[in-house]
Amino acid sequence: MKKIMILVILLTLTILMAEITYPIVDTGQTLYYNNLTAITEPIAGDAFFGQDACYTGNQPSFTDNGDGTITDNVTGLMWQKTTDQDGDGDIDYQDKMSQSEALANAVNCTTGGYTDWRLPNIKEQYSLMDFNGIDPSGYEGSSTDDLVPFIDTDYFDFGYGDLSADERIIDSQYATSTLYIGTTMNGNETMFGVNFADGRIKGYPTGPMPGHTEDKQFYVLYVRGATDYGINDFTDIGDGTITDNATGLMWMQNDSGDGMLWEDALSFAENADIAGYDDWRLPNVKELQSIVDYTRAPSVTGTPAIDPIFNCTQITSEAGTADYPFYWSGTTHANWTQDQNGAFASYVCFGTAYGYMFGNWIDVHGAGAQRSDPKTGNPDDWPQGHGPQGDAIRIYNYVRLVRDAPQTAIDESLPQIEDIRLNQNYPNPFNPSSTFEFNLPQDDNVEFSIYNLKGQKIATLLDDNITSGTHTVIWNGKDDNNDPIASGMYLYSLKSSTSRITRKMILLQ
Secondary structure (H helix, E strand, O other), rough: OHHHHHHHHHHHHHHOOOOOOOEOOOHHHHHHHHOOOEOOOOOOOOOOOOOOHHHOOOOOOOEEEEOOOEEEEOOOOOOEOOOOOOOOOOOOOHHEEEEEEEEHHHHHOHHHHOOOOOOOHHHHHHOOOOOOOOOOOOOOOOOOOOOOOOOOOOOOOOOOHHHHOOOOOOOOEEEOOOOOOEEOOOOOOOOEEEEEOOOOOEEEEOOOOOOOEEEEEEOOEEEEEEOOOOOOOOOEOOOOOEOOOOEEEEOOOOOOOOOOOOOHHHHHOOOEOOOEEEEOOOOOHHHOOOEEEEEEEHHHOOOOOOOOOOOOOEEEEEEEEEOOOEEEEEOOOOOOOOOOOOOOEEEOOOOOOOEOOOOEEEEEOOOOOEEEEEOOOOOHHOOOOOOOOOOOOOEEEEEEOOEEOOOEEEEEOOOOOOOOOEEOOOOOHHHHHHEEEEOOOEEEEEEEEOOOOOOOOEEEEEEEEEOOOOEEEOOOOOOOOOEEOOOEEEEEEEEEEOEEEEEEEEEEO
């Protein structure tokens, strides 16, 4: 048993030293929902506690650089501000490109004076998804004035589908460089794209849509920088948990083994006690999408779209084939309807994204799609799915729990005493300064330092013998040379003779 404990400690130390290269941007969802509509904030023990808005991750944070570029302060990615690719001052069908054109034209992009723009992959593009959006599916009007897209329009210029070009309002799909390894719609080569109008990831044909001769057209936002963003770094801890060193998240290695309603999924997560941890949660949809492996699909590899370090329950699909589940997130997929605007929740397909079309169940959107299901009801009431592609409605979806990876590592060779405590800084995000509070159980030598995401120390705020009790430290956003630090995510670390605790924060200059 001691050898196992030492191995776990060594793995934990390795994780703590690993660089967070894939920070997941929070969904931004702030409203709370029951099975139908928005509600007041639930508290622990209440029904529907544990949903997306109950947990605060890396809050979205952008900087408009004033040169047509936007920097994401969480991911480090730089984006074009607008999809107005023809530069005529509006966003319409003429700005769109086929996926092949979008790939080829990246080398011609010089926005902001940069020449290293690229077409984003699906994980980079999805980092911009903002779940304060409202899905307009089913909306029959022509005005978009009261609609809310799934992207922050305080920073990014956005256009719905071009009605004058016979598009639908929801035709705001964005191109990515990620191709599906399988095919959809009975043989189409397929690209995974983000739809910032209706808040989903789906597989779209790279060739013509039915009834058209022109290749499917997409809006395009080019990206640059942070070329390792979206790459996972999994470690099997050996206790039924998997830690992604790239994101700083710990996952349940097994899934729930059974499907369940959304409310029950929340309760399952809040009451879970696995591997000695009782702070598991139902992941938000962006956390859940972060572990999709887009190089895998049941139709090609015979596996779910996830690294085989995880275990997935095998199911029988609507088509009668061996397949893998959809997994619930804690994120509500809000719709424009007033009486049931919170009736659906987002899920991610780790198996085939079936839909009923052409009189059969077929793969319509690809393993790795993000769609939504009713939170409650009977799936038998949807024998031919839902929506124009007949999306399979399961309602009883599976669960894979997540928690933040351990932030404290203890050296067993040292005397075991009560742990030091380090609170989250406040305010966070902050400008120009933030306060840090920690507690020592006994007198000790303490170092309190600030690090960037590469693990480089940029400021030492404290390195001295400190008496037991509660202490505060204030940081003004400057390095050891008193020079201001750029906006972004940073780590603050408290180290004593027995413990080290590291947490994340966001500086907005």
